[in-house]
Amino acid sequence: MRVLVVGSGGREHALAWKLAQSPSVDEVHAAPGNPGIAMLGQCHPIRAEDGDSLLELARTIGAGLVVIGPEAPLVAGVSDQLRRGGVAVFGPSAAAAQIEGSKRFAKDVMRAAGVPIAETMSVARVPCVVKADGLAAGKGVFMCHTREELEAALRAVATLGDQFVIEELLEGEELSVFAIVDGSNVLALPESRDYSRVGDGDTGPNTGGMGSYSPVPELGAGRVAELVDAIHRPVVETLAERDTPFIGCLYAGLMLTDDGPRVLEFNCRFGDPETQAILPRVEGDLGEALLAAAQGDLAEVELSVSETCAVTVALAAGTYPEGRDAGSPIAGVEDAEALGALVFHAGTAVRDGQLVTSGGRILNVTGLGDTLEQARTRAYEACELVSFEGARFRRDIAEKAVGVAG
Numbered sequence: 278m279r280v281l282v283v284g285s286g287g288r289e290h291a292l293a294w295k296l297a298q299s300p301s302v303d304e305v306h307a308a309p310g311n312p313g314i315a316m317l318g319q320c321h322p323i324r325a326e327d328g329d330s331l332l333e334l335a336r337t338i339g340a341g342l343v344v345i346g347p348e349a350p351l352v353a354g355v356s357d358q359l360r361r362g363g364v365a366v367f368g369p370s371a372a373a374a375q376i377e378g379s380k381r382f383a384k385d386v387m388r389a390a391g392v393p394i395a396e397t398m399s400v401a402r403v404p405c406v407v408k409a410d411g412l413a414a415g416k417g418v419f420m421c422h423t424r425e426e427l428e429a430a431l432r433a434v435a436t437l438g439d440q441f442v443i444e445e446l447l448e449g450e451e452l453s454v455f456a457i458v459d460g461s462n463v464l465a466l467p468e469s470r471d472y473s474r475v476g477d478g479d480t481g482p483n484t485g486g487m488g489s490y491s492p493v494p495e496l497g498a499g500r501v502a503e504l505v506d507a508i509h510r511p512v513v514e515t516l517a518e519r520d521t522p523f524i525g526c527l528y529a530g531l532m533l534t535d536d537g538p539r540v541l542e543f544n545c546r547f548g549d550p551e552t553q554a555i556l557p558r559v560e561g562d563l564g565e566a567l568l569a570a571a572q573g574d575l576a577e578v579e580l581s582v583s584e585t586c587a588v589t590v591a592l593a594a595g596t597y598p599e600g601r602d603a604g605s606p607i608a609g610v611e612d613a614e615a616l617g618a619l620v621f622h623a624g625t626a627v628r629d630g631q632l633v634t635s636g637g638r639i640l641n642v643t644g645l646g647d648t649l650e651q652a653r654t655r656a657y658e659a660c661e662l663v664s665f666e667g668a669r670f671r672r673d674i675a676e677k678a679v680g681v682a683g
Contacts, residue, residue: 278341279304280564281334283325283355285311287591287623287641288549289346293317294621295556296344299564306338312632313622325350328358335364342367342568348412348546351525352378367567369545372521376512377545380410380442386519390511393539395444395532403427408542410440418473418483420446449534451541452493453551454501456509457566459575460522463513464566465505467491467558467582469551470678475598477673484598485638488674489554490588490649494681504531508540524570553621553641554587586652588675589643590660591623595667597637602667605634609663618659619643634665650679 280302282293290313297305297317308331310320323330325347335343343359345351345368354371368374375382387394398405407430409417417437419430434441455466469491475481508529516523528544528551556563561580569578594602601624610620610632621643624636640663644656653675660670 278302278564278568279306279338281331281338281340281343282307282310282314282346283331283343283350284346285309285325286346286549287621287638288547288552290314290621290623291553291556291641292344292346292547294619295559295563299562301562301568302564304338306334306340308334311622312625312627313620326353326355328353328355331355332359332362332364335359336362341365342564342571344368344567345525346546348374348377348544351545352412356525365568365571367525367571369523369525370521373516373523373525374545375521376516376523376527376543378412380408380542381440383543384442386512386515387540387543390515392508392511393537395447395539395541398443398445401427401431401443404446406444406446407431407434408442408444409434409437410442411438422446447532447534447539447541449532450495452496452531452533452538453489453548454504454508454529454531455547455551455555456505456527457570457575458509458513458523458525458527459570459573460524461513461517461573462575463505463509463527464570464575464578464580465501466580467555468493468496468501469548469554471548471551472671472674475593475671477671482598484593486548486550487591487593487671488589489548489551490586490652490675490678491551491554491558492586494649494678504529504538508538512543524573550589550591550638550641553589553619553643557587557619557643557645558583558585584647586646586649587643588649588652588656589641590656590670590674591638592640592642592660592663592665592668592670593638594624594634594636595669597669601637602634602639602665603636604628605666607632607634607639607663607665610640612662613642613659616655616659616662617645618655619645620659620663639665639668649675653679
């Protein structure tokens with residue numbers, strides 16, 4: 278079948294890369310795609326939010342499946358538009374995507390489902406977490422330990438919209454758990470841990486994600502399946518009961534506290550940059566699994582997980598997350614790939630035959646190995662080979678995990 282991947286970031290490049298390896302997939306197309314995806318298939322200059330043009334494209338190329346990567350077109354209802362046009366889509370309806378599009382909606386669903394959550398506070402007092410209610414590209418969450426931080430957070434969140442929520446500040450280690458869902462059946466994917474702050478030691482403002490790794494060594498065998506059963510399944514059942522069945526990737530951001538796991542948030546799509554670390558560990562036909570989910574027929578599908586370890590490091594513009602970079606020449610990608618690293622394009626373009634920067638997060642470099650330490654070493658060796666003006670990256674991705682695993 279022909280698959281159309283919607284989006285242009287590192288997550289979409291990773292999806293296209295994995296789908297291109299699927300026995301069930303003959304051709305990979307992307308809209309709008311990026312220079313990395315263009316090496317795997319054909320890219321089409323159509324915005325991810327342009328449902329009319331995407332439907333026309335899907336029909337023109339005879340797409341057997343459309344996979345929507347980013348959250349914005351999902352929340353805007355692009356999947357609904359494509360489904361009405363008779364196209365199989367991996368991605369939730371606008372109604373189900375509110376699990377990410379509205380923190381208030383998500384809290385209501387989680388309470389009804391009986392899953393453990395970070396509780397909402399009626400009064401703003403430290404310590405707390407301030408969250409924009411709607412989409413904010415990963416930059417709408419503010420940890421507040423002091424009154425000054427709280428006041429700054431309230432000012433910042435006001436620029437992102439009228440609605441926000443205040444939650445208790447939980448202590449522990451964060452964890453990302455993903456599952457493929459067909460409306461009722463749930464298929465667990467490998468877990469990962471991501472790094473949202475821009476600076477080493479979790480300093481600086483939140484970003485879309487500066488790195489990730491998988492597996493997470495402190496999780497015992499079978500723990501991911503237990504978490505999916507306890508957290509994802511009740512939410513999927515609750516959404517179905519409300520006539521908003523969820524079809525797509527349901528992503529739970531958890532905090533592993535001394536009192537057990539608590540849900541920080543749900544997202545309605547694959548994570549970025551977590552996807553770049555988990556998909557290299559997935560074995561089996563991803564195209565078949567995503568199509569089965571889109572068709573509501575996931576019950577008999579299986580995907581296995583390899584013992585391979587993966588560490589992903591994001592190379593970002595020097596002014597990220599406040600700013601972005603455009604037009605700076607990028608060198609060393611081929612050298613990094615020759616070293617064995619996977620280099621996923623996140624914010625790149627080609628001008629006059631030269632690969633250049635075009636975004637905030639520019640590239641995601643993934644190292645693979647038999648151990649996290651080996652994967653981490655390979656990722657950073659590859660990062661050192663890539664250069665562009667002002668390039669910055671965290672140097673502590675998976676550092677603590679290597680100690681735990683060792």
